[in-house]
Amino acid sequence: MCNHHTHPTTRALSVPTAQASFVTTTIQRRELRADDIAIDIQYCGICHSDIHNAHDDFGRGVFPMVPGHEITGIVTAIGSEVTTFQIGDRVGVGCFVDSCGECVFCLKGEEQFCKKGVVVVFNATGYDGELTYGGYSQHIVVKEQFVLHIPDQLALDIASPLLCAGITTYSPLKHWGVKEGTKVAVLGMGGLGHLAVQFAYKMGAEVTVLSHSANKKDESYAFGADHYYLTTDPATFQELAGQFDLIINTVSANIDVDAFLSILNVDGALVNLGLPNQPDQYNVFSLFAGRRSISASNVGGIKETQEMLNFSAQHNIVPMIEVIDASQVDQAYQRVLDGDVRYRFVIDMSTLV
Template identity: 50%
Template sequence: MPTTANGWGVESPTDAIHQITCERRDLKPEDVRITISHCGICHSDLHFAHDDWGMSHYPMIPGHEIVGVVEEVGSAVSSFAKGDRVAVGCMVDSCQNCEFCDGGEEQFCVEGSTFTYGVPDRHGGISQGGYSDHIVVRQEFVCRVPDALDMAHAAPLLCAGITTYSPLKRWGVKEGQKVAVIGMGGLGNMAVKLAKALGAEVTVISRSNDKEAAAKAAGASELLVSTDEEAMGAAAGRFHLILDTIPVGHSVDSYTPLLRPYGTLVLVGAPEPIPEVSGGTLIFGNRAVAGTMIGGVNETQEMLDFCAEHGVTPDIEVIKGSEIAKAWDTLAAGDMPHRYVIDIASS
């Protein structure tokens, strides 16, 4: 039988977040029902809730940084059992038949992957996320949480972790290389820690030195102030890779000269238009500007295992469900060098 999930959500783009319910489908043979213990808060939750990208459906329960315990499995599930510590990220379904799904890159599913919340699902409803007490997900989109990871700290890894791990791996970051991270919010915090764990020397780039202590605590060797023209000029040609985590549209033209020849600046935070890219700066250094989304499910599991092995966890602040609205306001006001995580089980 379908079940009713209790959670927190919105019913229109202008609605304040409040307690609401949604219906979870009855278990299909390939499904896993998960009792959610924690869910991280991502800046994308605000964008989706406010329909900033013109693709949201309501009512909506946000949340795609989900961890919990398996409560029940469908008849065809063999990979998970009741009591397993598990996680769900930004996707909950895909066609499972195209070249990208077969290649472990479900995020590029030809028919379109199903986001964890706020979009039509493949069962005739609207997907609803992890700001709720339980969720039903097909087994292919469930990851295991290694025993070495605390559940609350594991939650943000399902978005902030994979969003930054995937480009670091794709562009082959390794020991001895120099990596810069623009922005010291939740994504920036994870990017610094992961790049450091891969052996890179990491610099944080920020508009002021206010985040210097947080940057160095995360593992950065220095903070470069982007408004300091002399310091930016001295850093020209230094970095193999720059991860740009700024969550809104902005010019990257002041950052591309910091790349070494053949270096790449990778956008991970802003799908809005990016103005003022100088072709000469790119051409005369064989530099590139690229974008990256999340990784597939297999890469997400790889990231969780890597974080467990290397002791990489995000800086977090655990809150109750009643504090989500305040957390959203704080997040909307600017970057924070940590991630909010909702203690669902205690809320």
């Protein structure tokens, strides 16, 4: 265990400059404050937004950078005022690690919309002026309020993707009121999509997968999908016209928005979870035809993330993962970009030497 009277150091995987390969380095974590929890990181999932940041696709990267926001591990020390966690607890840390705690959104548990600006777990400046470093490391110190309990039924490696991909798909399904009989389409069957299908199915929805590849059909059905259609077939859009209450778009490339709006029912919503690099275009008539809406959803608050973890444990929601060594992250990034992953990479942090 670290001596918490000095700044604890930890090994980490860092990108020295945009697009560079990962190197093993040492970073400092802060000393334990009264409301802090120290965590030994065991696993960290790889999210597409890690890659966007490491490649500086959004132009906001600060380097050297330590990505990672799907963190699971074990509590090794707690601050003097911590009441909800004990040493040895199985815990998770997701996309953010601080917020103002006082604005209307923080007070209702939607920290992701904090008025002062939520502090994300990596590539952000904290309220203390320090740069944040993420989960591709072996140790992290996080404010108690932003730490999550991992239910015993969930293995730590399998739970990792739930902390971003899980809450990112669970939150809009809840917000748009998915229940028994809701007709949900999931566009894209990747890291997000394969979880969206499972959540929607367990909420009682009739689930359709819309994919550009024919080879994920059997897996879609195994995850709980009722139907599978190819987006590359123009007949799909004629056949499904006006059918869906909700389309969850998990694709990070631009789509033909009008085509997808045409398969929404009256009051249906197209909700974007992926972040394409270019603006989307659509015709207002596509909305006008059925009081349809276009929206987007950005993860979820801490309270809802805990609810999602508990729901996953209760309903046996299982991310399909490929566990990799720390030395394989560069190859994993390339494979994500090539669409060659079923369905989420998770780094075993004990292999970081």
